[in-house]
Amino acid sequence: MRRTRTLTTVLALAAGLLAGSPPALAADRAEKSVSIAADTYTWKNARIDGGGFVPGIVFNREEQDLAYARTDIGGAYRWVESSKTWTPLLDSVGWDDWGHTGVVSLASDSVDPDKVYVAAGTYTNSWDPGNGAVLRSSDRGASWQKSNLPFKLGGNMPGRGMGERLAVDPNRNSVLYLGAPSGKGLWRSTDSGVTWAQVTNFPNVGNYVADPSDASGYSSDNQGIVWVTFDESTGTSGNATKTLYVGVADKDNAVYRSTDAGATWSRVAGQPTGYLAHKGVLDATNGHLYLSYSDKGGPYDGGKGQLWRYATATGTWTNISPVAEADTYYGFSGLTVDRQDPGTVMATAYSSWWPDTQIFRSTDSGATWTKAWDYTSYPNRSNRYTMDVSSSPWLTWGANPSPPEQSPKLGWMTEALEIDPFDSNRMMYGTGATIYGTENLGNWDSGGQFTIKPMVRGLEETAVLDLASPPSGAPLLSALGDIGGFRHTDLTKVPSMMFTSPNFTTTTSLDFAESNPNTVVRVGNLDSGPHIAFSTDNGANWFAGTDPSGVSGGGTVAAASDGSRFVWSPAGAGVQYTTGFGNSWSASSGIPADAIVESDRVDPRTFYGFKSGKFYVSTDGGATFTASSATGLPSGDRVRFKALPGVKGDVWLAGGATDGAYGLWHSTDGGATWTKLSGVEQADTIGFGKAATGASYQTLYTSARIGGVRGIFRSTDKGASWTRINDDAHQWGWTGDAITGDPRIYGRVYISTNGRGVIYGDSSDTGGGSGGTDPDPGPGPTGACAVTYKVTNEWSGGFQADVRLSNTGTSAWTGWSLGWTFPNGQTVAQLWNADHTQSGSAVTARNIGWNGNVAAGSSVSFGFTGSWSGTNGKPTAFKLGDQSCTVT
Numbered sequence: 077m078r079r080t081r082t083l084t085t086v087l088a089l090a091a092g093l094l095a096g097s098p099p100a101l102a103a104d105r106a107e108k109s110v111s112i113a114a115d116t117y118t119w120k121n122a123r124i125d126g127g128g129f130v131p132g133i134v135f136n137r138e139e140q141d142l143a144y145a146r147t148d149i150g151g152a153y154r155w156v157e158s159s160k161t162w163t164p165l166l167d168s169v170g171w172d173d174w175g176h177t178g179v180v181s182l183a184s185d186s187v188d189p190d191k192v193y194v195a196a197g198t199y200t201n202s203w204d205p206g207n208g209a210v211l212r213s214s215d216r217g218a219s220w221q222k223s224n225l226p227f228k229l230g231g232n233m234p235g236r237g238m239g240e241r242l243a244v245d246p247n248r249n250s251v252l253y254l255g256a257p258s259g260k261g262l263w264r265s266t267d268s269g270v271t272w273a274q275v276t277n278f279p280n281v282g283n284y285v286a287d288p289s290d291a292s293g294y295s296s297d298n299q300g301i302v303w304v305t306f307d308e309s310t311g312t313s314g315n316a317t318k319t320l321y322v323g324v325a326d327k328d329n330a331v332y333r334s335t336d337a338g339a340t341w342s343r344v345a346g347q348p349t350g351y352l353a354h355k356g357v358l359d360a361t362n363g364h365l366y367l368s369y370s371d372k373g374g375p376y377d378g379g380k381g382q383l384w385r386y387a388t389a390t391g392t393w394t395n396i397s398p399v400a401e402a403d404t405y406y407g408f409s410g411l412t413v414d415r416q417d418p419g420t421v422m423a424t425a426y427s428s429w430w431p432d433t434q435i436f437r438s439t440d441s442g443a444t445w446t447k448a449w450d451y452t453s454y455p456n457r458s459n460r461y462t463m464d465v466s467s468s469p470w471l472t473w474g475a476n477p478s479p480p481e482q483s484p485k486l487g488w489m490t491e492a493l494e495i496d497p498f499d500s501n502r503m504m505y506g507t508g509a510t511i512y513g514t515e516n517l518g519n520w521d522s523g524g525q526f527t528i529k530p531m532v533r534g535l536e537e538t539a540v541l542d543l544a545s546p547p548s549g550a551p552l553l554s555a556l557g558d559i560g561g562f563r564h565t566d567l568t569k570v571p572s573m574m575f576t577s578p579n580f581t582t583t584t585s586l587d588f589a590e591s592n593p594n595t596v597v598r599v600g601n602l603d604s605g606p607h608i609a610f611s612t613d614n615g616a617n618w619f620a621g622t623d624p625s626g627v628s629g630g631g632t633v634a635a636a637s638d639g640s641r642f643v644w645s646p647a648g649a650g651v652q653y654t655t656g657f658g659n660s661w662s663a664s665s666g667i668p669a670d671a672i673v674e675s676d677r678v679d680p681r682t683f684y685g686f687k688s689g690k691f692y693v694s695t696d697g698g699a700t701f702t703a704s705s706a707t708g709l710p711s712g713d714r715v716r717f718k719a720l721p722g723v724k725g726d727v728w729l730a731g732g733a734t735d736g737a738y739g740l741w742h743s744t745d746g747g748a749t750w751t752k753l754s755g756v757e758q759a760d761t762i763g764f765g766k767a768a769t770g771a772s773y774q775t776l777y778t779s780a781r782i783g784g785v786r787g788i789f790r791s792t793d794k795g796a797s798w799t800r801i802n803d804d805a806h807q808w809g810w811t812g813d814a815i816t817g818d819p820r821i822y823g824r825v826y827i828s829t830n831g832r833g834v835i836y837g838d839s840s841d842t843g844g845g846s847g848g849t850d851p852d853p854g855p856g857p858t859g860a861c862a863v864t865y866k867v868t869n870e871w872s873g874g875f876q877a878d879v880r881l882s883n884t885g886t887s888a889w890t891g892w893s894l895g896w897t898f899p900n901g902q903t904v905a906q907l908w909n910a911d912h913t914q915s916g917s918a919v920t921a922r923n924i925g926w927n928g929n930v931a932a933g934s935s936v937s938f939g940f941t942g943s944w945s946g947t948n949g950k951p952t953a954f955k956l957g958d959q960s961c962t963v964t
Contacts, residue, residue: 149830169808191249249268353369432449470559554834601630630647689710756798861961894920
């Protein structure tokens with residue numbers, strides 16, 4: 077459950093990420109020429125659907141079906157009504173900018189719906205080395221520009237469910253406000269988010285902290301300015317809205333108002349005290365400002381709460397709480413008004429963990445309320461809803477609780493709640509694991525039951541800590557934060573259940589026996605219960621092992637190549653070994669506690685370990701380890717290493733830090749000696765997959781920096797040359813925890829992310845060529861070619877398209893130039909993975925440094941956003957230099 081979200085992310089990120097000032101987003105950065113080849117990959121998620129906290133949902137108030145969702149560490153998404161799915165918008169965030177995958181607020185422009193803004197930054201303390209930024213898009217998130225801020229933002233900090241902190245003036249949309257944490261105050265932009273300045277006369281920067289004693293700075297940071305709400309009725313089109321309200325994390329002074337477009341500010345008189353105002357939602361039709369209050373900042377805590385209504389014309393405050401304060405054991409947060417019927421208000425008890433969250437509804441502006449569920453005779457419940465989680469069956473957690481708990485639950489951490497402003501029957505709300513919604517909400521009032529289903533497909537928000545792709549059985553096993561992990565037998569389908577028996581909150585490591593893949597082991601964190609589990613059917617079913625004394629967390633685990641024994645390095649205890657399935661454990665000698673452990677994939681008695689720059693080897697099944705005399709390995713513990721299947725003693729090690737040894741090392745003698753690959757400047761993961769056609773060595777995959785470029789790389793010749801297989805539109809922030817190829821499908825790779833789930837890619841190079849270098853472009857290719865032009869997204873006045881150029885001839889290209897003419901005068905706005913020029917309707921796209929080499933039978937792809945009016949017809953002819961291409 078989402079209670080462990082903070083710990084999961086801290087453990088994943090606090091162990092030594094790169095420092096340095098964040099560069100621009102990929103869309104703003106000039107391409108670098110590198111001596112590596114490129115390949116065209118198709119990227120998808122291994123479907124889980126959800127898996128993380130969704131603290132914000134934002135509907136555009138002027139355009140129907142335009143909605144966005146923000147996540148705490150996994151970026152932002154746009155709703156696609158035609159498919160009822162979400163599209164990720166921040167996959168272009170790169171390695172150095174990993175903190176910008178945390179979204180603390182989002183604003184959709186109601187004057188110009190093509191514009192959307194994101195306040196990005198994950199932590200305000202030292203875990204995130206970079207400052208926050210406001211990202212702005214004029215094409216609904218298809219591309220972004222960035223304005224760096226002089227302070228940090230906290231998309232994964234306490235209080236992240238409050239908001240929205242970022243708001244666009246609904247009358248003069250060049251004006252935006254942003255509420256900052258950490259005592260940095262209120263900020264304003266008057267040029268559509270390009271530049272920002274502090275509103276120096278705003279009187280209160282906030283003072284609430286969740287835990288003043290937290291020395292890490294995570295829970296002791298001032299939560300600051302938490303929401304901004306405009307009263308659109310006090311402005312006219314093109315003129316700044318006069319009245320706006322601002323929520324402050326201050327229990328005695330929570331709400332401020334300006335009636336002169338932000339020139340002056342004052343505390344709203346008569347307001348309630350003793351609580352934090354999580355949200356302020358204004359009904360301009362009836363002149364009501366609704367406020368949801370909690371005694372804590374959330375999203376996990378909150379023991380008391382109230383709901384209030386403020387009459388904007390008279391200044392009258394009315395307590396409209398649906399439950400007496402004495403009877404609350406939760407705070408209120410989620411808050412929404414039905415824009416089709418503004419007297420209808422809904423709110424959530426976000427911190428009601430047990431027996432379930434609660435949703436309240438009023439159709440008379442808060443005078444009376446009904447509940448989503450109520451007791452008949454305790455502990456029995458009567459629900460106004462039914463739940464259908466057949467699309468995400470794991471949301472039951474495999475639980476069979478006793479009343480009054482039910483499975484699946486209505487939710488928890490329910491701080492995002494929105495009624496579609498154009499459809500009173502549609503509501504969405506965020507939880508700690510998914511987005512739920514209904515499209516027959518009106519049944520609430522008519523006496524029937526409304527149906528709640530997951531509305532989350534396409535939104536993938538798991539933090540991935542380990543991956544395995546066995547040579548037989550399921551193609552993918554995953555170790556995940558907060559929801560344990562999954563066995564994927566079909567990557568395109570949501571698995572029926574996460575790992576259970578036991579159900580770890582977070583799985584920290586897993587492994588399988590190389591020559592007996594039915595034997596699988598996993599370790600993880602659990603509040604009470606065992607920290608290790610075994611499977612004898614490839615992860616389909618599990619049974620718990622027995623913990624040795626002192627274990628407090630999962631650590632890492634390794635299975636012998638034949639499954640006969642296991643070595644475990646748990647948190648809280650030293651390295652342990654066992655034969656069989658862990659009924660009893662013995663302490664390993666010669667290796668320090670908390671070492672990372674792995675197994676040789678051939679010899680069942682050989683295991684390896686690493687700790688603080690030293691590599692350790694055991695040849696007696698983990699009973700004793702001996703330190704290698706090798707030097708020059710990374711001194712810290714930000715290291716991943718693996719032994720190659722099929723070859724005894726063949727080990728690869730990736731890791732390090734910018735202030736010391738950093739890169740990729742290879743040993744062929746079981747770690748006695750190591751060779752550092754000279755062309756790899758930095759590397760953080762290493763994995764193996766099926767060898768290329770004709771290759772004698774398995775394919776290598778790594779998340780690394782090679783040739784000055786950060787990316788995901790593949791080598792088919794033991795690291796002598798490399799192919800970058802991702803592009804700047806597909807970077808996913810932090811990818812440093814795990815990577816593995818598929819031993820059955822050449823080119824397929826599985827990538828871990830910290831908040832975007834498991835990404836997998838398939839290559840267009842199905843046979844598998846060598847990495848090679850990128851020759852200087854010649855005069856242009858000759859021979860046959862084919863082009864696929866596909867419009868992937870279209871909106872009023874704008875569109876996005878992908879172009880695939882295929883070499884259908886017999887000779888390789890060493891540079892390419894593709895030309896076409898738009899039939900309706902369309903204009904390219906921004907193009908990635910190629911350079912381009914446009915003259916009138918004629919466009920020419922040329923390769924950039926790393927993707928000019930296209931082998932016969934291979935393809936290269938690029939994409940762009942553009943503008944159109946009237947008609948958006950597709951080009952019907954393309955030329956590669958002077959050669960006409962077949963259009964498919």
